[in-house]
Amino acid sequence: MPNNNPLQPKKAVIKKVFKVTPTEKMFVISFVDPKDQEEFERNYTRPARFVQVNLPGIGEVPISLCSPPTQKGFFALTIRRVGRVTTVIHNLNEGDYVWIRGPYGNGFPIDEWKGRDLLFLSAGLGMAPLRSVFLYALDNRWDYGNITLINSARTKRDLLYYEELEAIARTYKGDGVKVIQTVTREEVEGVCKGRCHLYIPQANVDPKNSVVIMCGPPRMYQSIFDEVIARGFDPDYIYATFERRMRCGIGKCGHCNVGSSDSMLYVCKDGPVFSYRQVQRYPELME
Amino acid sequence: MRYLKLRYEDRDRLFEALRKYGEIYGPVKISKKTYDFRKVSRFDDMDLNYVRTISPPKKFVYPPHEVMFEIDREKGKVSIPEEDMGPIVLFGLHHCDIEGLKRLDSVFMGYPADFYYSRRRKHLFIVGYDCKPDEFCACNVTHTSFSTDGFDIFLHPLPDGWLVRVLSERGQALADEIGMEDASTDDFKAFERYQEERRQGFKWDMDAYVLRGVLEMHRHSDVWEELSEECLACGNCNTTCPTCRCYEVRDIPSIDGVHAIQERVWDSCQFEHHALVAGGHNFRPTVADRMKNRYNCKISPAYGTNLSYCVGCGRCTAFCPAGINFWENLQKLSEVSKHAK
Ligand SMILES: Cc1cc2nc3c(=O)[nH]c(=O)nc-3n(C[C@H](O)[C@H](O)[C@H](O)COP(=O)(O)OP(=O)(O)OC[C@H]3O[C@@H](n4cnc5c(N)ncnc54)[C@H](O)[C@@H]3O)c2cc1C
Ligand code: SF4
Ligand code: SF4
Ligand code: FES
Numbered sequence: 001m002p003n004n005n006p007l008q009p010k011k012a013v014i015k016k017v018f019k020v021t022p023t024e025k026m027f028v029i030s031f032v033d034p035k036d037q038e039e040f041e042r043n044y045t046r047p048a049r050f051v052q053v054n055l056p057g058i059g060e061v062p063i064s065l066c067s068p069p070t071q072k073g074f075f076a077l078t079i080r081r082v083g084r085v086t087t088v089i090h091n092l093n094e095g096d097y098v099w100i101r102g103p104y105g106n107g108f109p110i111d112e113w114k115g116r117d118l119l120f121l122s123a124g125l126g127m128a129p130l131r132s133v134f135l136y137a138l139d140n141r142w143d144y145g146n147i148t149l150i151n152s153a154r155t156k157r158d159l160l161y162y163e164e165l166e167a168i169a170r171t172y173k174g175d176g177v178k179v180i181q182t183v184t185r186e187e188v189e190g191v192c193k194g195r196c197h198l199y200i201p202q203a204n205v206d207p208k209n210s211v212v213i214m215c216g217p218p219r220m221y222q223s224i225f226d227e228v229i230a231r232g233f234d235p236d237y238i239y240a241t242f243e244r245r246m247r248c249g250i251g252k253c254g255h256c257n258v259g260s261s262d263s264m265l266y267v268c269k270d271g272p273v274f275s276y277r278q279v280q281r282y283p284e285l286m287e
Numbered sequence: 288m289r290y291l292k293l294r295y296e297d298r299d300r301l302f303e304a305l306r307k308y309g310e311i312y313g314p315v316k317i318s319k320k321t322y323d324f325r326k327v328s329r330f331d332d333m334d335l336n337y338v339r340t341i342s343p344p345k346k347f348v349y350p351p352h353e354v355m356f357e358i359d360r361e362k363g364k365v366s367i368p369e370e371d372m373g374p375i376v377l378f379g380l381h382h383c384d385i386e387g388l389k390r391l392d393s394v395f396m397g398y399p400a401d402f403y404y405s406r407r408r409k410h411l412f413i414v415g416y417d418c419k420p421d422e423f424c425a426c427n428v429t430h431t432s433f434s435t436d437g438f439d440i441f442l443h444p445l446p447d448g449w450l451v452r453v454l455s456e457r458g459q460a461l462a463d464e465i466g467m468e469d470a471s472t473d474d475f476k477a478f479e480r481y482q483e484e485r486r487q488g489f490k491w492d493m494d495a496y497v498l499r500g501v502l503e504m505h506r507h508s509d510v511w512e513e514l515s516e517e518c519l520a521c522g523n524c525n526t527t528c529p530t531c532r533c534y535e536v537r538d539i540p541s542i543d544g545v546h547a548i549q550e551r552v553w554d555s556c557q558f559e560h561h562a563l564v565a566g567g568h569n570f571r572p573t574v575a576d577r578m579k580n581r582y583n584c585k586i587s588p589a590y591g592t593n594l595s596y597c598v599g600c601g602r603c604t605a606f607c608p609a610g611i612n613f614w615e616n617l618q619k620l621s622e623v624s625k626h627a628k
Binding site (some may be wrong): 004 | 356360365367395397399400401503536539541546547551556562565582588
């Protein structure tokens with residue numbers, strides 16, 4: 001039934017399920033009605049927007065798109081099993097249905113970055129939304145300068161898309177794309193040791209003409225802001241994504257509100273991506 | 288806008304003429320000290336000298352509980368329940384409640400418009416009614432003490448009837464139907480006297496725009512611990528607020544396993560779960576954090592406007608079981624910042 005209800009979930013089918021880590025699975029999904037798929041693709045132009053995934057009678061959760069807008073005919077979500085709804089989603093198989101609405105949120109302003117080098121800093125599940133940005137940049141390789149992606153997690157098993165990123169690094173070797181993968185809790189072969197920001201000096205980017213793109217637990221953001229600014233990165237080109245409890249995704253239910261009496265915002269609608277300048281304006285984002 | 292006059296003896300004619308705009312709801316005394324908007328069948332059923340109703344008019348357009356979708360898993364169908372509300376006349380809304388609806392409109396009818404709110408909102412015919420403040424009223428503080436839009440007609444008491452401000456097209460038609468005369472110079476004088484008495488009645492001398500700065504100064508202060516000491520986190524202040532609008536979503540399966548519904552219910556930012564996310568992290572774990580958030584949210588500008596969400600109706604204070612006084616607290620915060628080094 002066509003209507004103008006922005007909360008209307010659309011039926012979608014799971015095409016493929018990949019086990020990405022012991023606690024995360026990637027679901028490749030497409031809408032059952034091609035019109036819904038088309039509408040989704042029309043609205044998904046900036047990477048790292050998110051969707052609401054609904055299981056009738058069970059619940060609804062916000063999940064970032066980990067596939068870039070350049071991939072058509074499907075989209076992908078990487079979901080960590082943490083609670084009630086995500087556990088049920090983990091038990092779904094190829095051919096099962098889910099209900100989707102979105103895409104929501106602002107995504108990264110990637111068009112404003114043309115001609116710049118890109119430095120990605122990810123911790124843990126942060127790599128899911130960053131994957132969509134990274135793959136988008138590779139699909140539009142000519143628009144951007146050198147690219148470094150630093151992916152970090154506790155252990156090698158927890159590194160999201162480890163194999164995929166290694167393969168990309170091999171493919172783009174000599175083409176200005178560098179991938180560094182690092183773990184904090186163990187010493188193993190094939191990966192570096194320590195937090196992601198330790199490897200910023202090894203990035204192949206020119207600080208003055210770069211964009212810093214980060215996603216991870218917010219407590220890592222302040223030290224990275226300080227560090228990259230001290231290293232001469234342009235404070236006008238630093239971005240991070242933020243998370244809050246979300247119910248509607250469109251600025252109505254009030255759950256994701258952040259701010260103070262002269263600057264209230266909704267993370268779902270005004271974010272979840274914010275620039276460093278916005279973080280200065282809305283310091284509550286960091287609290 | 289036309290300024291007309293309705294004579295006291297013509298009140299039933301107005302009431303009868305209003306019936307074609309919907310079922311009429313007005314302020315009614317429901318207990319010794321409490322008023323609420325209820326369905327009324329005669330003009331004189333209403334207690335128009337009320338100060339505030341316990342529940343704000345938001346429930347008419349944004350009910351406490353609303354089924355959004357009915358899902359049939361076997362057929363793979365998601366449907367929207369039929370509309371369950373017809374046209375309604377809200378009679379006797381004070382300035383604050385009219386302003387309150389405007390604040391809700393800014394959120395729910397701002398892009399993308401909320402389907403359920405919009406389909407109810409178009410049914411409302413609003414009759415405003417002037418009032419004198421009590422000790423909990425502070426629409427002077429919030430710049431909402433005199434509505435110039437957001438209603439169809441607005442009644443101001445005169446010694447022998449009402450001065451009627453007629454705003455909307457439907458209001459014009461209604462005025463013509465009853466045959467209201469133009470207001471006279473004496474009527475305007477009486478209206479002015481009433482406004483003067485209203486102005487004298489306001490107890491709180493603050494300015495919501497300045498309070499934004501005051502709250503900003505208290506972002507990290509300990510004063511919130513003190514102010515929230517007695518708070519029960521019961522959420523009454525949200526339920527009774529004409530502009531509080533947070534909702535929780537519930538997905539409920541039916542026993543047959545085939546059908547399910549998704550509904551929304553009013554939520555409260557004073558409840559512990561409001562900013563709780565998976566993994567147990569809570570962005571506002573303490574009562575003090577949540578009180579601070581409510582004060583900030585209420586004084587902050589409504590979406591896409593510079594108007595504060597708080598419209599000064601005084602309900603959160605009048606109906607707080609712990610006796611927490613919103614205005615007194617804001618005044619305390621202003622005092623603290625005045626004396627801050
Ligand atoms: C913009 C955004 C993007 C996200 N992207 C991803 C992603 O790509 N992959 C991923 O695995 N997770 C992501 N999350 C987190 C994910 O939404 C939560 O893990 C999920 O809601 C937990 O639901 P649950 O029922 O399994 O957990 P429970 O702990 O049982 O949660 C109960 C309910 O609380 C609410 N809730 C709990 N945690 C969150 C949260 N962090 N955000 C919003 N609502 C919450 C949900 O409504 C949930 O149904 C994202 C969150 C946001 C806000
Ligand atoms: S009504 Fe009073 S006691 Fe209840 S949450 Fe609000 S301030 Fe606290
Ligand atoms: S915050 Fe209190 S005074 Fe202000 S509109 Fe809400 S209930 Fe009324
Ligand atoms: S999720 Fe509802 S307002 Fe942001």
